Amino acid sequence: MTSLERVLTTLGHKEPDRVPVFLLLTMHGAKTLGLSIKEYFSNPGHVAEGQLQMLRKFGHDCVYTFYYAAIETEAWGGEVIYRDDGPPNAGAPLISNVSGIRSLVPPRVAESRCLWKVLETTRQVKTEVGNSVPIIGVVMSPFSLPVMQLGFENYLEVIYNHPDLFNDLMAKNEVFCIEWANAQLQAGATAICYFDPVSSPSIIPSDLYHSTGFSVASRTLAQIKGPTATHFASGRCLPSVELLAKTGTAVLGVSALEDLGEVKRVLNGRLSILGNLNGLGMVDWTIAQTREKVREAIAKAAPGGGFILSDNHGEIPYQVKDETLMAIVESVKDFGTYPIVH
């Protein structure tokens, strides 16, 4: 099976030849090419080459065209702060006073240099991998982007106390998110990962999610012209699973704080599972620990398909060693070949 066939089979809740494994690597390509993280992300060709070299080196099952979360607020006019040992981070929020929401104008994807780089990377890797390997693009959800637009405190005040401003902001963010997701699909992405950490029950209660993040996701995902995976970036999902299953997403990213077996049981085939190796934990894992973590995850979630092994956050730390990443993929081959032997 090709990687794409393997993934499509599991998403159909059938067992492929082995468990698919997504190493959601963003910065390791810089290391591979001997570049600083800033240099690496300055050129779409670097990121394309980095992704392709990592695909060959590790033998996992996806290309990940995600640069860094702050690239979206960069497109809205925000600052990005680079560092040598981690992902570029968002600078100060775009607006300091919530009334500034009224004057925000969504950027046009075609006019944004930073978003163009991601699209160009997508086109380049698509030329190389064709339909053999899924290309995973990323958007921040309209509901979660405001953490970088306003700051978390201001945003919570808007959610709880300013419904008109909230609705105005969501309308603008939805327009941007849909255009950005569809541009990536058009450039060659196979699916879109919809990062929505604020919707996690770790951040807002499920009843509030129903009237906010759920409605936003339902409207937005319906207009994205390709399959989507919802990811809470380490946040829990279980208390909101019933609603999540109705948003139109096909896959759910699971936190390392939750039990894969329980999530699988509750979902009962309605969504596929992506997760949930502890990305930060990988920094210190020995090879033996790595193998045990992979074996355990596979035993809990792989039988019957509907499972892609991955990290829990959607961005593996720069400090995770290549040997650990290789051990993850090798362990998948050892323990994740179907039928799964308990």
Added chain:
Amino acid sequence: MAATLKTLAVDFERALLLLDKQQATSLIAQAMTLGGVQEVIQQLIVQPLTHIGNRWQAGSVALSQVYMSGRICEGLIDDLLPQTTLARRAQPRMAIAVLNDSHALGKRIIYSSLRASGLELQDFGHGVTVDQLVQRTIAQAIDILFVSVLMYPSALSVKAVKQGLGGTRTKVMVGGAPFMLMPDLWRQVDADAFGVNAADALDFINKHTVTQGS
């Protein structure tokens, strides 16, 4: 059945989780007819906030509820204990900061909760560099420094903060997602303690105060 501070505390926690500030205010007023200020603060504010923080850690309460509860209590405590009053507890000199990162919600929660517990601490802000943090901590002769981080590389920078504070008596408690997901990380960066919520911060303050006093 006549209300007691204990029964009012249950109602107060419920009001906080529903973000019902009016009800919370009314319950505090009712409690003040049953006990002294410090007793009301301890039973109606500190204990419910501690319980809410523990429930967040266990996954049954959301971070937004922890944050909003702290803000409500901070407002109530300011009414009960104006900043200049002598009723605020004698305490170590304390400060809190977000190291390198811009996400200040965790810092705000701890800051509000500690103030709502009748304590005072300085807010050194967010996006603070290692050098800035070390300089301000030394200049202000801080006894307890709370350091919040979001990103893993920022967590690693705590080690440089500790090195910069070498020779001082400042104790550093760290918090934030990287420390929750890597239980040994706080030791690796030489922090003195790791806290998940305001209750852990209060415990650390109490232990440090006892140590200082003994």
